[in-house]
Each structure stands twice: as structure tokens, then as C-alpha cells.
Amino acid sequence: MSDNSFAPPGSSPARPSSDPYAPPQDGGAVMTGQQDTLPLPTQPAQPAQQSQPPLTPGPDGVMYTGEPAHDASGYEPPAAPATTPDAKPPVGRVRKRTVALIACGSLVLGVGGGIAGAWAYDEFMPSGASIQVASGEPVERAEGSVAAVAAAVMPSVVSIEAAVGGVGASTGSGFIIREDGYILTNNHVIEGADEITVVMSDGSEMAADLVGATSDYDLAVLQIDVDGLTPVTFADSSEVVVGDETIAVGSPLGLESTVTTGIVSALHRPVTAGGAEGAPAFIDAIQTDAAINPGNSGGPLLNANGEVIGVNSAVAALPGATQSTGAGSVGLGFAIPSNQAQRTAEQIIETGEATYPVIGVQLDERYTGEGVKVVDDASGVVDGGPADVAGIEPGDIITAIDGRPITQTDELVVAIRAMAPGDEVVFTVQSGGGERDVPITLTSSDNVDFETGDQAPDGQE
Structure with missing residues (x-):
């Protein structure tokens, strides 16, 4: 202990x-x-100790x-x-x-x-x-x-x-x-x-x-x-x-x-x-x-x-x-x-507050194919953010994180949120008919401005 x-x-x-x-x-x-x-369709509630x-x-x-x-x-x-x-x-x-x-x-x-x-x-x-x-x-x-x-x-x-x-x-x-x-x-x-x-x-x-x-x-x-x-x-x-x-x-x-x-x-x-x-x-x-x-x-x-x-x-x-x-x-x-x-x-x-790790992308909720798709326009990747620096581009499809397959948007989000700023993770990415592994170092949510799409200076909200 x-x-x-x-x-x-x-x-x-x-x-x-x-x-x-x-x-x-x-x-x-x-x-x-x-x-x-x-x-x-309704179903009668059963006592917790009984088989449900x-x-x-x-x-x-x-x-x-x-x-x-x-x-x-x-x-x-x-x-x-x-x-x-x-x-x-x-x-x-x-x-x-x-x-x-x-x-x-x-x-x-x-x-x-x-x-x-x-x-x-x-x-x-x-x-x-x-x-x-x-x-x-x-x-x-x-x-x-x-x-x-x-x-x-x-x-x-x-x-x-x-x-x-x-x-x-x-x-x-x-x-x-x-x-x-x-x-x-x-x-x-x-x-x-x-x-x-x-x-x-x-x-x-x-x-x-x-x-x-x-x-x-x-x-x-x-x-x-x-x-x-x-x-x-x-x-x-x-x-x-x-x-x-x-x-x-x-x-x-x-x-x-x-x-x-x-x-x-x-x-x-x-x-x-x-x-x-x-x-x-x-x-x-x-x-x-x-x-x-x-x-x-x-x-x-x-x-x-x-x-x-x-x-x-x-x-x-x-x-x-x-x-x-x-x-x-x-x-x-x-x-x-x-x-x-x-x-x-x-x-x-x-500090009285909490931040969370991010990679600096917006995910396309409408996409239904394999993996998770980055929004295919200028808002998809935050300029200067970790994903941008690592080479992720709008329209790329993320299929795995550290070798763990990703099939839903929420899966990718919670996998990233479970880590800490500064952690390095490897994303498996498909684009242009090919597949590659992309190492990305996570940053804190207060370092990325998703409203303007710009990377914020260290320490700035």
C-alpha cells in the first residue's frame, strides 16, 4: 500500500x-x-440480489x-x-x-x-x-x-x-x-x-x-x-x-x-x-x-x-x-x-481548477466508417497544436492509440483524457490510402485555443 x-x-x-x-x-x-x-417497453424492477x-x-x-x-x-x-x-x-x-x-x-x-x-x-x-x-x-x-x-x-x-x-x-x-x-x-x-x-x-x-x-x-x-x-x-x-x-x-x-x-x-x-x-x-x-x-x-x-x-x-x-x-x-x-x-x-x-490533455483536433461526429475521422476542413487541426506539429492533417482517420483499436469518437476522447499533459502516445493514422504511426506529445487544454484555432502561449487560458 x-x-x-x-x-x-x-x-x-x-x-x-x-x-x-x-x-x-x-x-x-x-x-x-x-x-x-x-x-x-417496461419491465418490472428486480431486487438487486436477484438475477436480472x-x-x-x-x-x-x-x-x-x-x-x-x-x-x-x-x-x-x-x-x-x-x-x-x-x-x-x-x-x-x-x-x-x-x-x-x-x-x-x-x-x-x-x-x-x-x-x-x-x-x-x-x-x-x-x-x-x-x-x-x-x-x-x-x-x-x-x-x-x-x-x-x-x-x-x-x-x-x-x-x-x-x-x-x-x-x-x-x-x-x-x-x-x-x-x-x-x-x-x-x-x-x-x-x-x-x-x-x-x-x-x-x-x-x-x-x-x-x-x-x-x-x-x-x-x-x-x-x-x-x-x-x-x-x-x-x-x-x-x-x-x-x-x-x-x-x-x-x-x-x-x-x-x-x-x-x-x-x-x-x-x-x-x-x-x-x-x-x-x-x-x-x-x-x-x-x-x-x-x-x-x-x-x-x-x-x-x-x-x-x-x-x-x-x-x-x-x-x-x-x-x-x-x-x-x-x-x-x-x-x-x-x-x-x-x-x-x-x-x-x-x-x-490551483482550484483542473485541466485535461488534448492533441488539438476536432473530430467528425458524422463519420461512420472505420476509426475516427478528423474534421476535413481548416477547423480540423489546431495550428501549432500537438497534432499539427506531429503531421496530422484534416481528413485523416485515427484507427488506434498505442495499439488499442479505436472505433468510436468517445473511445478516443476518453483514452486521451485518461492520460496526462506531457505523455507521449502513438496514433495509428490512415490517409491517402496508406497507414502510418504518428507519435504525439499531449499538451494541456489551457495551452490550446479551440475558439480561434490557434496554439496559445504557455500558461495562457
Whole structure:
């Protein structure tokens, strides 16, 4: 297990980043503050522990999550009672041969949160530790067991309540990343809130300040005025493989301190998700079958050693299931990899904002052939940008990145976003009937001006 390497906090205010890869207005997923779905044949929701029927495609062959359909005409779901704040989950889309919309799971404060917390505390005890439980009898749990991992991590996981104008708007999860009060969560959990409350594992509540957030990665950092906290330990998400055990901890449906288990089901799932106030986030997601429900958003996805491998951020739902009818886990959850989350959190703490890597091209969403096509006009390649310097030209087709085949625009975008400025990657490019490998060094998004199409001087926005 490695030490937490977060840098000292910065003081700059948060600033949303632009998204050069955002799909054109006439195509791609449109991200709003509510979940976008299309009506499909209904199917009764099943308990999370039972076997679920497979997702079924809609008329356009796309598998959809289950929130009420709405469009740009201004549809808003019915307001929830003040005592049971409703979710404002953004939407997501998985596009990698099999396409599916993914709804970001957050919010929905349910009754009886203390029941789950008490159960988890009683049930999951650390190895070799004698703990007084409700019965008054001490218990011990074996080293390396899920119970031991859960007990060790539980003090580092929090529930988050976000309010607008004094009215509860959403709930989600988060986890402590530094002992001096820094907490990581999803941007969509706190987006638009003017009051944020953190509920600790022992039930104590305290106000939190927003250090900074980025809609580009759907991440946010909060800080509470407490020292001596127990931070999580981050694992290297590049070493995660399909089949690894996973443990999710959070507050699904407002039930704090809930623990679920599963495995890593897949890697490199291109998921787009975002809220009403920011551009879509592009996530090179880890897919897991651990039960993740609305309210788990922002909580940690752990490996068998209790180290964070991801931030739980999105969940797929059965066709016809809605928040009001109790949409729940169908074993398709998605997490932001820990390497990306940790790098972004460090940047937010240092500067109050986060950038992302780019190559300086615009991608053609209308192209349906092999690979991904660079827009075939003057706007396709930014003058002086990394792609221009490397020899990429308008109309070129990118078929692979570091030998990994690319078939969809979102795949290329999330693959680049998962890296860091300064990284060198090799693109396989087709043009003029030939194919070549093109090494490109990624640069930061604040070094490229996609509005004017010019390379910006270092340090200029």
C-alpha cells in the first residue's frame, strides 16, 4: 500500500473548463441536469440480489437507462417533498461496440439511513479487533476479509448532502483524501449547490467548502475544518485487471455506510456524463457488477486490499425503470479510475481548477466508417497544436492509440483524457490510402485555443 501524495491546498477559485471534444449540437448525447431517456417497453424492477434480465434495445438499437423521458423543451420532473430530496442525476453513455446510456447515480435521500449504517458497523469488524456490537459481545474478523476491509475504510467514507437555497437537493457519497479535511466526490453530486453538508461515519455533521470542481472529469474536492482524519490509500488503476474483486462503499438511496461487493467486469468503457451547468465528462471507466445505486456517486470503489481503484460515478438501469418506481442496480456500474481521479484532485487542491490533455483536433461526429475521422476542413487541426506539429492533417482517420483499436469518437476522447499533459502516445493514422504511426506529445487544454484555432502561449487560458 502506498502513501497518499496529495499536495498542499491551493487558494484559487474553481473555474469550469471548456470541452474541445464536445459533440456538435446536432448530434451525440445532450447532457442536462436531469436524466435523458427514451420510452422503452417496461419491465418490472428486480431486487438487486436477484438475477436480472438483460437490457433490451430501443427502436434505434441503443440500450437506455430508466429515468423519465424529457427533451430540450424544458421538461422538469415533479418536485420532491422537502423531507425526501430527489436526485438530479446527469446522464451517461457507454459506446464501445455495444452502446448504452448510463445514468449518473446520486441523490435520493431515503428513510432509515441509520439502519444501514448500524448494520454495516455491527457486521464489518477489523481483523483481530475486539469491538462492542449491539449485542454487547466483542467480535473479530479475519484479516483480508471484506468485513475487515470495510471496517478499515468506513471511517474515511462520508455522505454528502447538497442544498440550494436552504432546500435539500441531492445526496451522494465521498471519501477523505487528506488528513486535513479534503474530500473527493463527483461534480454532479454538488453541482449548483450553495450549501454542502458532510455526514461522517459516526453520524456527526459539518459544513463543507467547495475547493474546486471540474465537469470535464465529473470530480469535485471539498474541505471540512477538521484535522487528524484517516485518508484512503489509492491503488494504481493501470494495474487493475478484469476479474479483480471490488468493494463499493457509500450511501445508496441515503442509506449510509452501505457495502457491496463484486468484480471488475470490464475496463476502458467510454462513458460520457455531466450535469446541467457543465460540459459532458468523458470517463475511461472501470465497469463493475458490485451493486451501485443512486447515492453511491462519489464513493470509493476498492480492491481486495482496501485501496481505492475508482470513484463510483454512473449506473445503468433496466428499460422502463425510473427513479420514482425505484430504479436500482442491474450489475452495471461505472467508476472513474483512481489514477485519473487522484491526478485531478491534486490539481484542484493546488490551483482550484483542473485541466485535461488534448492533441488539438476536432473530430467528425458524422463519420461512420472505420476509426475516427478528423474534421476535413481548416477547423480540423489546431495550428501549432500537438497534432499539427506531429503531421496530422484534416481528413485523416485515427484507427488506434498505442495499439488499442479505436472505433468510436468517445473511445478516443476518453483514452486521451485518461492520460496526462506531457505523455507521449502513438496514433495509428490512415490517409491517402496508406497507414502510418504518428507519435504525439499531449499538451494541456489551457495551452490550446479551440475558439480561434490557434496554439496559445504557455500558461495562457
